[in-house]
Amino acid sequence: MDFKIVVIGASLGGLNAVQTILSALPKNLPVAVAIGQHRHRSSDGELIRYLQETSVLPVREAEDKQPINPGIVFLAPADYHLLVEPGYFALSKDAPVTFARPSIDVLFESAADAYEEQVIGIILTGASSDGAKGLAKIQAYGGTVIVQKPDTAECPIMPEAAIKAVKMPQILPLAEIVPFLNSQIKSQILI
Amino acid sequence: MSPRHPNELEDIEIKLLLEGIYLYYGFDFRDYAMASLKRRIWNIIHAENVHTVSGLQEKVLHDPACMERFLLSLSVNVTSMFRDPSFYIAFRDKAIPVLRTYPFIRIWHAGCSTGEEVYSLAILMFEEGLYHRCRIYATDMNEAVLRKAKAGIIPLDLMQEYTQFYLQAGGKSDFSEYYTAAYNGALIRSFLRENIVFSPHNLVTDASFNEFNVILCRNVLIYFNRSLQERVHKLLYESLRTFGILGLGKHETMKTTAYENHYEELDSDEKIYRRIA
Structure with missing residues (x-):
């Protein structure tokens, strides 16, 4: 399977969890990474700087119609929904979904629409049920789904909701998520 | 099957x-x-x-x-008065000094929705002493939202939040001077409305209708695909005078369009551009 995009959803406690994942990702990652992290609507570039500090991959806030290029980490900007179209990102200011903008469901569902089975979805820590519907859609469209093991999450509510919404996801402690990702996309790295 | x-x-x-x-x-x-x-x-x-x-x-x-x-x-787009206060600060710093040199300032607010951002701009221009010299053409494709915009009545319970945005946006006065409480809402005062023309215009199907010194089209193009964005950028470009100012949404970019080289950035964070060619 040639994956195109890894989408990650995180809320409460997500800062550390996302940083842990990003710092373990290898250089020349053959897929793009898009992150929906719940954040305050006026939060600025601080989050990018924090995540960039420990990541070898470039970390950027996604701009509207920006091409989805492999080896780059794109973060949903504050107060916008981030959506995936075939080949590029799109933004919207539509009403919050499950009280969130950016919404993880919006990111995940659009990724499934655009790339079907070539999507890997990951739900991390959070105190919300956002992302559960989106992860189910990724699975229904043939993508791969991963959930952080709830008892290793700072807040288990979001992983638990995601586990309920899908059939037999990969449930992994934080430290084992990147090795599993690498095993899934290994063949792409060799090419 | x-x-x-x-x-x-x-x-x-x-x-x-x-x-x-x-x-x-x-x-x-x-x-x-x-x-x-x-x-x-x-x-x-x-x-x-x-x-x-x-x-x-x-x-x-x-x-x-x-x-x-x-x-x-x-x-209908979610909007508010002085949404993204940092945009208004950048507009005061970077665009106003340019506009001061013009005897008359024609502004097009494309995709104005229910008008909150139009009145915000009117207040800003008033505080900079330029409102009497400007005419704001505020357009939207939907006549129902235009009627609402024209009425200029904002739900009173939102005014507290808007007052905060106004102050963050560099407001120089007392926000309550710009409205009177009426009809269960805040009615924008008439002196702020007299230089605004609300009118239907569809960016997708209608042509350019004037030449402007300023065009604001913020968080409108994000709803269009790339080929339509390109067409609308052509329309905006053709409607803007040389050295005119274009304001886009914070995460919209010129970089993916053919018009990138026709503009210089006045403020790269707030996406305020100036037509140079």
Whole structure:
């Protein structure tokens, strides 16, 4: 399977969890990474700087119609929904979904629409049920789904909701998520 | 027949729906950005108590009232007064000094929705001593939102939040001087409204209608796909005088368009550009 995009959803406690994942990702990652992290609507570039500090991959806030290029980490900007179209990102200011903008469901569902089975979805820590519907859609469209093991999450509510919404996801402690990702996309790295 | 991917049928149904609306009503959504459009369409499907895109198609084509609701759902954008205060600060710092040198300032606010951001701009121009020299053309494709914008009445319970935004946006006065409490709302004072013209205009199907010194088109193009964005950028470019100022949304970029080299950045964070060629 040639994956195109890894989408990650995180809320409460997500800062550390996302940083842990990003710092373990290898250089020349053959897929793009898009992150929906719940954040305050006026939060600025601080989050990018924090995540960039420990990541070898470039970390950027996604701009509207920006091409989805492999080896780059794109973060949903504050107060916008981030959506995936075939080949590029799109933004919207539509009403919050499950009280969130950016919404993880919006990111995940659009990724499934655009790339079907070539999507890997990951739900991390959070105190919300956002992302559960989106992860189910990724699975229904043939993508791969991963959930952080709830008892290793700072807040288990979001992983638990995601586990309920899908059939037999990969449930992994934080430290084992990147090795599993690498095993899934290994063949792409060799090419 | 073997079942195919669920995506495939949905995409065909949406194409048919948009084509039907275009042929029958003349509103062209065919080049809207698909992912956000699809979400809005599904919200409408649920609100209209139908179950499929095809079901919505039948209702929209046979029931003009349903089409009105469809149009409203697709054109109402979440907005507020002094939304993104940092934009107004950058506009004061970078655009106002340029505009001071003009005897008369023609402004186009494209996609003005219910008018909150138009009145914010009017207040800013007033505080900079330029409002008497400017005319603001505020347009939207939807006449229902324009009527609301023209009325200039803002729900009173929102004014507390807007006062905060106003102060963060570098407001120089007492925000309550700009409205009077009336009709269960805050009525924008008439001296702020006299230089504003609200009028219907569809960026997708209508042509340029004047030459402007300033065009604001913030968080409107994000709903269009790349080819439509390119067409609308052409329209904006042709409607802007040389050295005129263009303001886009914070995460919109010129970089993916053919017009990048025709502008210089006045403020790269707030996406304020100046036409140079």
